[in-house]
Amino acid sequence: MNHWIVAPVVVPALFGVAIVLGTRGRLRSQRQLGLLATTALLAIAILLMVEARSGAVQVYALGAWPAPFGIVLVLDRLSAMMVLMTALVAFCSQLYAVSGPDARGANYHALFQFQLMGLCGAFLTGDVFNLFVFFEVLLIASYGLLLHGGGRDRVRAGLHYVVFNLVGSALFLIGVATIYGVTGTLNMADLAVKVAQVPEAEVSLLMSGALVLLVVFAIKAALLPVCFWLPLTYGSASAPVAALFAIMTKVGVYAIVRVYTMIFGGEAGPVANLAQPWLLPLALLTLVVGAIGALAGRRLRGLASYLVIASVGTMLIAVALGGEESLGAAFYYMAQSTFVLAALFLLVDLIASQRGATGDRLEPTGAVRQPVLLGGLFLLTAVAIAGLPPLSGFIGKVLVLRSALATPSAPWVYAAILGTSLLVLVAVSRAGSMVFWKVDEEGEKAAAISPAHGARVAAVVLLLALAVAMTAFAGPVVTFTNAIAAQVLHPADYVATVLAAKAAPATPADTHDAGGR
């Protein structure tokens, strides 16, 4: 058994505890430990990525209980990519946080580590109920992070977010319990086998359970009509938290991909492709609503939040289209939009901090202190988000559009993606010209404002560099995302590997091995 698979869960958990207990509230040592932990997570994520690249599925049976009776963690290409994305965004977010935003309240870094633990666990687990548990871990940490720093706006947004997600958790349990009641298993690989054999009389019960689960994942992913919690939440979180939250909606997208293409995918017999008829229209509408919301934004943060919704729409369109090429495009778009949106949230904070009392409101005021630097970064981000050539957003959208060409829904997909690209372009250009060009000479004098902290700029540059790298190396990256899609769409190998652990329970040699490390 490869023990590195559990490391992305265990390492943040241990560091989180160490930060709470070991530092006695000294911010300096909390920062050091936090940075160390996130760097370690990044190293582990790269290692796991190298291991998963070949396409071999690896199983880690927690407590050596064989699947499907025990809980297993499964490393395949998709989970390796998600963990790597989490680690990269977390590293940049933390680089930004250590320069000051973490000082506004206690225990920022401990919460941050628990958040990472929940995210990595959700991406690695091979058990539906365990997915629920990790969702709760990441949610409770996100409640803490969202409220970090306090303030009326945050408390108000936090209340909505918490209550909404608690209702979501109740629905999650109902869905999981119904699926368990019908199939008698919670292991994803086992479910993929069992759902195809469900007797005729219980198919509708299974379908209702699965669709209740879709509602929950739609809440997490911010799919219309359950996306309206997002702008308030993301808009009121502090910048590094909002940047980390850029990965949170991807947890919902990941869960949709995992459950509705692997378990209820093309090989699921009577419940095959259960979610796809719902997903496509909802994703198209989500994209349109996100773009209109971005256009209507009166604050940069609100604009960025609606762009998150629009990006989720684009991703889920590609997921709903089905085929290998579309799913590969969805993964490419997911990775690049996560990096770019995280960069945007950080950049918005940098801009707002140089505009005095006006902050991120889209009103004319004095010039920012570093117009060339911030304006240049904003231009890059805007180009990537709107999907203009040459950056990664363009490539992502082209891939989605190309894969849609042969499908019957092509006119809708083309109209939605191209139309909203124009809306988003207008929204970001308007925001950019308002902030950088429409300078009010009477506004506050920029001289009194200190230039941006080096670490903060570095965090934004690093995230944008990832997007640029995804553009420069688009060929190999797309080959890899297509390989991910192939693995997800043909789960036979995944299922066989996970269930093979049943045939080989923990031998003394295995136990010795576990003890030895």
Add this chain to the structure above:
Amino acid sequence: MEVLFASAVGVLVAAGVYLLLRARTFPVVLGLALISYAVNFYIFAMGRLRVGLEPIISEEATAYVDPIPQALVLTAIVIGFAMTAFVLVLALRANFDLGNDHVDGRPPEGER
């Protein structure tokens, strides 16, 4: 027993949803608690309703109940309890910070 059990779950959910829609933090917290009770019952029922049986396979046992839903319920109870505690503290904090107990931070026009 099935009818009684199913109606209990249904009534709890209905009461919980009603309280949730009251849009005041204290009823909302109570509503969430009621919904989580209903969900716990529901998970329990998914292991099939059997009376007087143990969730243990042994030499003597002729029948047993499914232990997994019981383990799931235990997990759900623990998580639900923690979440209720958290949302209660948050509701108190919101009441102090915002000066009222409406979930939007201010009561609608015409209400106090």
